[in-house]
Amino acid sequence: SQQGEEDPQALSIQEGENATMNCSYKTSINNLQWYRQNSGRGLVHLILIRSNEREKHSGRLRVTLDTSKKSSSLLITASRAADTASYFCATDAVQGAQKLVFGQGTRLTINP
Amino acid sequence: DGGITQSPKYLFRKEGQNVTLSCEQNLNHDAMYWYRQDPGQGLRLIYYSQIVNDFQKGDIAEGYSVSREKKESFPLTVTSAQKNPTAFYLCATLSDRGSGKLFFGSGTQLSVL
Numbered sequence: 001s002q003q004g005e006e007d008p009q010a011l012s013i014q015e016g017e018n019a020t021m022n023c024s025y026k027t028s029i030n031n032l033q034w035y036r037q038n039s040g041r042g043l044v045h046l047i048l049i050r051s052n053e054r055e056k057h058s059g060r061l062r063v064t065l066d067t068s069k070k071s072s073s074l075l076i077t078a079s080r081a082a083d084t085a086s087y088f089c090a091t092d093a094v095q096g097a098q099k100l101v102f103g104q105g106t107r108l109t110i111n112p
Numbered sequence: 113d114g115g116i117t118q119s120p121k122y123l124f125r126k127e128g129q130n131v132t133l134s135c136e137q138n139l140n141h142d143a144m145y146w147y148r149q150d151p152g153q154g155l156r157l158i159y160y161s162q163i164v165n166d167f168q169k170g171d172i173a174e175g176y177s178v179s180r181e182k183k184e185s186f187p188l189t190v191t192s193a194q195k196n197p198t199a200f201y202l203c204a205t206l207s208d209r210g211s212g213k214l215f216f217g218s219g220t221q222l223s224v225l
Contacts (some may be wrong), residue, residue: 030212032213103154
């Protein structure tokens with residue numbers, strides 16, 4: 001089952017602009033994580049936000065979480081060509097075993 | 113360096129053949145996972161193991177089998193019963209229960225001849 005729905009499916013912006021991706025989920029969660037995947041590679045963990053947190057920052061990344069709307073957003077500021085990748089949200093359900101359920105991802109392209 | 117090694121990077125399967133994908137880790141993590149990724153899609157959980165000699169089915173276990181005889185190793189066998197095996201397979205470990213953060217290998221691309 002795919003818990004997360006990501007929006008948009010694809011995003012293309014100019015270098016230096018900000019990129020915003022959204023994730024919605026269906027069930028109560030312990031935490032929500034964002035991962036990046038370069039083409040043909042494994043996923044790399046970016047940031048985790050717990051269900052009792054509303055906002056978190058890490059470098060050029062800003063994540064928000066609204067548990068009442070069951071949604072999260074990932075903002076990448078001052079984008080660079082190296083940010084070109086697919087971005088996935090993943091949720092850890094409250095009553096589930098320790099397993100993550102991934103969204104379908106947003107494919108981000110940064111144009112030089 | 114600690115990490116996860118998946119091999120081979122590319123694998124081809126003939127009709128009716130079973131193939132095994134290797135996943136080895138030296139991170140000393142207890143929990144290991146196998147995910148399947150189809151083109152342009154997210155990840156779907158095949159099997160996971162929280163401890164040696166124990167594993168559970170994920171959302172799409174049919175046509176797959178696993179074993180967990182050692183902490184370091186979690187091989188995935190794609191059996192002939194899996195009729196649409198072409199996909200990118202990712203192995204991951206759980207860093208710790210508190211963080212819930214997954215480390216991933218670099219993946220195996222399986223294709224059908």
